[in-house]
Amino acid sequence: MKVMGRKPTNRPTSFDIAYRAGVSQPTVSRALRGSKSVSAATRARIEAIARELNYSVDKNASSLRSQRSNTIALLFFEEQSPDDSKINPFFLAMLGAITRECANRGLDLLISFQKLEDDWHVRYQDSHRADGLILLGYGDYTLYESRLRQLVGQGTHFVRWGSVGEVNVGATIGSDNRGAGRMAGEHLLGLGRRRIVFLGQADEHYPEFADRYRGLCEALEAAGLAVDPRLQRDVVNLEDMGHAAMREVIAEGLGFDGVFAASDLIAVGAMRALAEAGIAIPREVAVMGFDDLPAASMTNPPLTTVMQDLKRAGAELVETLAAQIEDREVQSRTLPARLVVRRSTAG
Amino acid sequence: MKVMGRKPTNRPTSFDIAYRAGVSQPTVSRALRGSKSVSAATRARIEAIARELNYSVDKNASSLRSQRSNTIALLFFEEQSPDDSKINPFFLAMLGAITRECANRGLDLLISFQKLEDDWHVRYQDSHRADGLILLGYGDYTLYESRLRQLVGQGTHFVRWGSVGEVNVGATIGSDNRGAGRMAGEHLLGLGRRRIVFLGQADEHYPEFADRYRGLCEALEAAGLAVDPRLQRDVVNLEDMGHAAMREVIAEGLGFDGVFAASDLIAVGAMRALAEAGIAIPREVAVMGFDDLPAASMTNPPLTTVMQDLKRAGAELVETLAAQIEDREVQSRTLPARLVVRRSTAG
DNA sequence: CGCGCGTAAGCACACGATTGTATTGAGTTA
């Protein structure tokens, strides 16, 4: 015997539910979505049948009709990728917070790692894959700014993690990098350190790092100390770069008693260079990082650093994006960071 | 003036393309999907117009009609989650490889972190959100085995990362844990170590760890040494647990000159305990881990460990799942692992 | 000259839900 027309998988549809409940199919849809124009009794009956049949709404049909996917896309993009499978660990940590918040709101999360050259900026919203984007990207800001403007132009909803500044396009959530930099500076100054090396770019291409440096400078100036520009080194967010820069500073023989690295990755590299040079941490040089990666507590000595509030960051990113999707007013926001003191600056 | 009917976003549809190209809508669909029943000239014309209008296929309509979402879902699940936003770093590392492979194949990747209690096992495929699942989960295997059987029962496509053994349900990809354990044992034995502590559960609830232990035992036996069960400790995959277990072993005063931790996280905790006890690594005790987390190279001394081939793992997982979705024959597979020697076992 | 076949394209419908509008029936009031 040949049976045609029915696929082997006999997934129930809302028609099946309607038939058994003795109502029309649209009523099933309304009941399950909680419309108040369905009587409580009918709804209860429908829900019971749906549960019994293991029914679940077809996401594609639903999204097609309602023009809403209830999905957001998380896009990571980095410029330098020596090894593609290495992802900035800080963003990975944030991933946990974002997924959690999405789950709470019943949103699906699509993720993708992008090269700057890709055309992600047109694909997602256009194809109705996602209602909006969360963009996470360290790297040269000026390189992708034009992409962001294009997104705004085509009406795509998106939120960015990064430096909350004047020049921003679209809503941005970020840590209070300047405040945190100042806090770090004050911590080192409080330990009696006076000549502090800053490892990290301080130009407009990397606004987050630049803000951290600006904060450090503020702390120095507030303490009546001059800022020595020779103690600032442009370093991108890689361990090896931190190592190289630190070696250079040591070799140049400028005196210094503290290091503030713009990220933990850089700090780890710097500590390695210091250890190789036989310089004692923290006795001779105190070292601080930024991010509080898992690795920060495993270094020797454990690394003092600045912890960003990832949980709140994830929540704010998702909330801001959701608001934007619902056409509510949104604005950029700065989150406080917290000092985590460990032995690399103890005493 | 009031304009009705048209939403402000005037996304072009395949009808618009068809109209301008002077063909029917189905022809557009066929042309863009590469059907050979469209002449080259027509296809070129259609593609040009599509590009010009910035057309992109509506994912929802396409998935609805074809019953294929071209999306896979990546599900992490862990039993112990003291802090929800902490994710097993090993899986995070694998994430990079998986996204990359998905991108190569034009698959979208949905990700979600699940508690074991959740009903993810029915939601994804049923709602046509994804064509299949990749499951990553450390933890007590016996706890979720029934869920896996349920997945098989309802015909859901899925692939698992884990221990490739006899008892598996569904396709599984995993490292050759026994071989790697043996390799680790041989490495330590080659350094002249004779009494080797194993930190990690060795029962059927955690088959990956158990396999690593079995490999170690094989190496010992092959060298004509007896296995001392007092040197094996049940430890779950947490740094603190490694620390506690190592302290215990030290306190008990059993002699030992090597430690093989079932994971880097455990190894880091163990090294901390050894350092606190003033035991020199590697002079008095050589230490090895497993996973090669980023943190492994940052410990003091840097940790010798076993590197799993993440890139290949991601590729195999995706390939196996894709094959299953296309109803091709699939089978479980074991991947080789590689020893990474660092200073924690040097000499 | 008629038959068969291969190529290129069109027609009509199905996919499974959401949504605006019409309809029903019960209850209320003058």
Add this chain to the structure above:
DNA sequence: TAACTCAATACAATCGTGTGCTTACGCGCG
């Protein structure tokens, strides 16, 4: 008793593609 209101539900029209079947046409061959 007829007109009117309101709550609850049914009807029909989408949303934008993919796909099986049919059609139109050109060509070679006996």
